[in-house]
Amino acid sequence: MRFLTSFVGAILEAWQEVRVHRGRVLLSLVGVTVAVCALSASVAVTDLAQRAVLEQAESSSGRPFTITGNVSANGTPVPGEADEAWFETLDRFDISYATRVAFDYAPVQLPEGVADASLLYVDQPYATLHRTRMLEGAWFAPGDRDRLAPAVVVNAALWERLGSPDLSTHPVISSSRFEGSDLVVIGVYASSSWDTEPALMMLAPAAIAALPPGTFDGLYPYYEMWVPEESGDELMSLVSSDLSSRLGEGFSVDVYRSDYGALMDDPTAALRMLTLGIGAVILLLGALGLLNIALVTVRQRIREIGIRRSMGATAGRVFFSVMMESVVATAVAGVVGVMLAVLIVKLPIVEEFITQGLVEDLPPFPTSAAVFGVVSAVAVGALAGVIPAVVAVRVKPIDAIRI
Amino acid sequence: MSLLELDDVTRTVPLPDGDPLTILSGVDLTVEPGDRVSIVGRSGSGKSTLLNMLGLLDLPTTGTLSFDGVDVRTMRSGRRDRLRGSDIGFIFQQFNLLEGRTATENAVVPLIYASGSSFWRRERLAREMLERVGLGHRLDSLPGSLSGGEQQRVAIARALVRSPRLILADEPTGALDLETGQSVMDLLDEIVEEREAALVVITHDPAIAARGDRHFRLVKGTLTAASSSSATIDDEPFPSDRDVTAEVTG
Ligand SMILES: Nc1ncnc2c1ncn2[C@@H]1O[C@H](COP(=O)(O)OP(=O)(O)OP(=O)(O)O)[C@@H](O)[C@H]1O
Ligand SMILES: [Mg+2]
Numbered sequence: 001m002r003f004l005t006s007f008v009g010a011i012l013e014a015w016q017e018v019r020v021h022r023g024r025v026l027l028s029l030v031g032v033t034v035a036v037c038a039l040s041a042s043v044a045v046t047d048l049a050q051r052a053v054l055e056q057a058e059s060s061s062g063r064p065f066t067i068t069g070n071v072s073a074n075g076t077p078v079p080g081e082a083d084e085a086w087f088e089t090l091d092r093f094d095i096s097y098a099t100r101v102a103f104d105y106a107p108v109q110l111p112e113g114v115a116d117a118s119l120l121y122v123d124q125p126y127a128t129l130h131r132t133r134m135l136e137g138a139w140f141a142p143g144d145r146d147r148l149a150p151a152v153v154v155n156a157a158l159w160e161r162l163g164s165p166d167l168s169t170h171p172v173i174s175s176s177r178f179e180g181s182d183l184v185v186i187g188v189y190a191s192s193s194w195d196t197e198p199a200l201m202m203l204a205p206a207a208i209a210a211l212p213p214g215t216f217d218g219l220y221p222y223y224e225m226w227v228p229e230e231s232g233d234e235l236m237s238l239v240s241s242d243l244s245s246r247l248g249e250g251f252s253v254d255v256y257r258s259d260y261g262a263l264m265d266d267p268t269a270a271l272r273m274l275t276l277g278i279g280a281v282i283l284l285l286g287a288l289g290l291l292n293i294a295l296v297t298v299r300q301r302i303r304e305i306g307i308r309r310s311m312g313a314t315a316g317r318v319f320f321s322v323m324m325e326s327v328v329a330t331a332v333a334g335v336v337g338v339m340l341a342v343l344i345v346k347l348p349i350v351e352e353f354i355t356q357g358l359v360e361d362l363p364p365f366p367t368s369a370a371v372f373g374v375v376s377a378v379a380v381g382a383l384a385g386v387i388p389a390v391v392a393v394r395v396k397p398i399d400a401i402r403i
Numbered sequence: 404m405s406l407l408e409l410d411d412v413t414r415t416v417p418l419p420d421g422d423p424l425t426i427l428s429g430v431d432l433t434v435e436p437g438d439r440v441s442i443v444g445r446s447g448s449g450k451s452t453l454l455n456m457l458g459l460l461d462l463p464t465t466g467t468l469s470f471d472g473v474d475v476r477t478m479r480s481g482r483r484d485r486l487r488g489s490d491i492g493f494i495f496q497q498f499n500l501l502e503g504r505t506a507t508e509n510a511v512v513p514l515i516y517a518s519g520s521s522f523w524r525r526e527r528l529a530r531e532m533l534e535r536v537g538l539g540h541r542l543d544s545l546p547g548s549l550s551g552g553e554q555q556r557v558a559i560a561r562a563l564v565r566s567p568r569l570i571l572a573d574e575p576t577g578a579l580d581l582e583t584g585q586s587v588m589d590l591l592d593e594i595v596e597e598r599e600a601a602l603v604v605i606t607h608d609p610a611i612a613a614r615g616d617r618h619f620r621l622v623k624g625t626l627t628a629a630s631s632s633s634a635t636i637d638d639e640p641f642p643s644d645r646d647v648t649a650e651v652t653g
Contacts, residue, residue: 005518013515020503307499310460311561312488312516314481398455401499 010317014324018332021297028293029333031286032377036337037344039279040373044345046272047366048354056192057260059130062224065232066129068258069223069239073251079214085246086223089239095225099123100204102221106177108198110161117158117198119177121207121216127189129226135159137167137187140203150178150206153187158198173200178210224258232257283380291384294326298388305392306400315393322392326385327378334377338370404472406569406601407434407457412466414452414624426452427624430466436568438601439592441615442626449624450605451573457603458491458571459483488516492562492570492600494591496577498554500546500561506533507542510560517565532560536590552583559591563598570595572604576611588614 018025062068071082083100090098104119126132127139135156149172154162158173162185165171172182183202191199208216227235240255247253305318313321342365344350414427426449434440434457444450455461456468459475468475470490475483492513493499500509507529514525521528533542536556546554555575562570575591576584588611595602606612618629 002518005522009515009522016504016508303499304501307501308512309484310458310487310493311513312484312565314484314516316481317484317516397460398452401455401460401495 006317006320010321010324011328013321014328017321017325018329024293024297025329028290029329031289032283032330032333032380033286033337033340035279035283035286035380036334036373036377037340038282039276039376040338040369041341041344042275042279043272043372044341044366044369045350045354046275047369048345048363049271051363052354054260055131059132059191062129062259063131063226064259065227065229065257066259067225067227067232067236067239068256069225069243070220070254071222071243071247071251072220072254075250079217082217082247082251085243088246089242090223090225092242093235093238095227095235095239097125097128097226099126099129099224100221101126101224102204102207102216102219104177104207104219106175108158108173108175108200110173110198111163112161115161115198117175117200119207120199120201121204121219121221122201123204125226126201126224129224133190135188135190137185139187139189149182149184150202150210151186152183152200152202153189154185154201155191155195155199156188157196158200159185159188161198181210283376287380287384290326290330290380291387294384294388295391298322298391301392302395302400305395306397309395309397310401318395319389319393322389323382323385326388327381330377330381330384331374333381334374337377338373341365341369341373405433405469406436406438406471407432408467408469408472409433409456409463410467410469412456412463412468414449414456414461415464425624427456427463427626430624430626432619432626434569434601434603436601437599438603439595439614439616440601440603440619441612441617442603442605442619442621443607443609443612443629444605444621448621450621453621453626454571454573454603454605457569458493459487485516488513489565490568492565492567494555494558494562494570494572494575496574498546498551498558498578500554500557502546505543505545506538506549506557506560509546509557510564512561513565521565529560529564532564533557535594536560550583551579552587555579555583555587556590559587559594563594563600566598566600568600570600570602572602574606575604576606576608584608584611 069086071085073082086100090096099122102121104121106117106119107114108117124140124142132139134153136159137153139153140151152173154173159165162171162173165185167185167187171185173185174180174182183200189201204216204221225235225239236255236257240253243253243255244251305313305322308318309315345354345365409430409432412427412430412432413425415423415425418424430453432440442450442453452461456463459468459470462468462476470486478486501512507526510529510533511525514521514528517525530539530542533539536559538553538556538560541549541553544553546557549557555578558575562572570591572591576587579587591602592614602615604611604615612618620627620629
């Protein structure tokens with residue numbers, strides 16, 4: 001009971017002290033506010049940049065855990081033979097998020113003339129594996145493989161070259177690759193802002209049907225499988241041995257992990273360490289400024305401390321109150337610093353810089369960064385408050401009142 | 404049981420050259436609940452030192468000081484501080500209000516160190532006390548905008564807001580003109596009586612001293628009982644500095 005009233009009382013006292021001396025408090029907190037702002041903004045930027053980098057990594061090499069498998073025939077491949085083995089293996093291990101990927105390059109007929117475009121033949125789950133986001137229209141639906149005219153999704157660059165047509169009008173493009181048959185554009189997928197060459201994706205079964213026999217296998221398609229992280233390594237070897245035994249001598253099988261997790265743990269770790277280090281140094285300087293002013297003012301407040309002692313304040317209470325002043329003040333500075341950081345990070349120009357147009361909706365200011373900013377401000381306040389608090393406790397009430 | 408009891412109390416302080424300076428010697432004093440004690444003495448005679456000791460802000464070098472029959476020396480400092488907060492109210496010559504805090508915020512201070520309902524009801528208690536000293540209309544005024552008499556009334560409200568059993572006033576009218584001083588003392592007497600507290604007043608002013616029931620004189624650190632209310636500064640062998648000034652200017 002006494003503990004509660006003491007605690008509440010000390011906070012009230014500290015708050016009042018901060019309020020009465022707000023001029024000097026504000027001055028002493030400029031450094032801390034700037035430091036917290038820098039610290040929390042850098043944590044946030046790193047965090048957001050990390051998401052952008054990861055999202056970019058995932059869209060190009062898949063999300064963790066992605067297994068890629070290559071099968072190459074030692075002799076002349078029998079069309080569909082490798083595919084057959086793949087289907088059985090995937091079925092056996094119940095891997096539903098799997099896609100073939102084959103690269104092709106072909107001229108397409110555009111209003112302005114013929115242009116070369118990259119073609120990607122994939123299966124329907126590809127969008128899930130690569131977090132493909134649609135700007136317009138939709139990704140392939142499971143039934144699209146049976147369409148008469150093959151459906152395609154195009155990148156923004158290609159769509160713009162087509163004159164950004166309304167997709168409900170079923171715009172078509174044609175390519176000599178498919179003997180002039182129409183490709184219906186059903187969607188526009190998002191890609192990075194530097195992806196300026198025309199590109200399109202098409203479902204593999206549609207491509208196999210439309211291309212001359214054997215062409216698809218000649219593109220060396222590979223398989224990507226998205227599997228649970230826990231069982232990833234195990235599945236990798238199972239898939240490899242299962243495929244090998246199915247295909248036998250005539251094929252060589254290569255199965256490996258291909259998402260960014262195979263290469264590194266956290267692509268932004270170094271950036272994070274750097275910004276944290278810089279923030280910590282700024283915060284330390286801010287704390288020194290705070291401590292300096294607190295020490296000067298605690299001497300000016302000896303009389304007030306004496307008065308409080310004569311009104312029943314214990315030494316412990318004086319210590320706690322003086323320390324709380326610093327904590328209360330830095331907590332306020334921390335909140336202000338974080339708010340500044342939010343404003344800065346949310347500036348459109350900064351947002352654009354961080355995400356490079358890769359992240360769909362920029363997530364809100366990371367809570368972790370905000371909490372981190374306030375907590376480190378309070379920690380610094382407590383540390384910087386200890387020394388003036390010790391000075392305050394050593395004030396002799398009688399001498400203080402005598403002044 | 405006596406509220407306060409001093410038995411052969413001395414107080415010395417070491418001087419920088421190493422010799423101890425005796426400020427109080429052989430002081431015997433008993434304060435009973437509801438007592439009105441006045442102490443006069445010239446400047447430097449040790450009045451403030453004595454008062455600080457009565458207020459448990461200072462401890463005797465030798466001798467015993469008991470509060471409610473308990474030797475203060477045996478208490479831990481936190482207990483002494485809390486006892487001071489709950490049972491003793493201070494009034495100072497220079498008011499000693501906290502700058503930049505309103506009258507209410509000042510009167511609230513002792514209650515901030517209280518616990519239980521006095522803590523949670525502190526704002527109301529402080530306002531009631533300020534109304535009692537006639538400052539109901541100045542609750543939100545800062546000390547700087549109050550007259551000396553008003554400031555001292557805030558200090559009285561602050562000293563009494565926790566209903567202490569002992570009020571210690573160190574020259575409470577020293578910074579006030581004669582008339583204001585009288586009215587402040589009237590108010591103090593009234594409230595102290597209402598609350599049945601004991602009052603120890605230190606003063607230069609014979610008229611103020613005369614208000615007490617028990618009179619003492621402090622001469623060079625030695626406390627002696629003065630027989631009647633006629634015990635005034637004038638009886639002292641040396642007039643105090645302050646009185647000399649008063650005569651010159653007055
Ligand atoms: N801590 C100390 N160190 C040295 N000298 C002290 C100390 N405390 C008090 N004194 C001296 O002891 C004497 C008594 O001091 P005290 O403040 O009690 O006097 P006083 O009677 O209240 O005087 P005044 O009427 O001027 O307020 C003074 O000479 C003072 O200088
Ligand atoms: Mg004095």
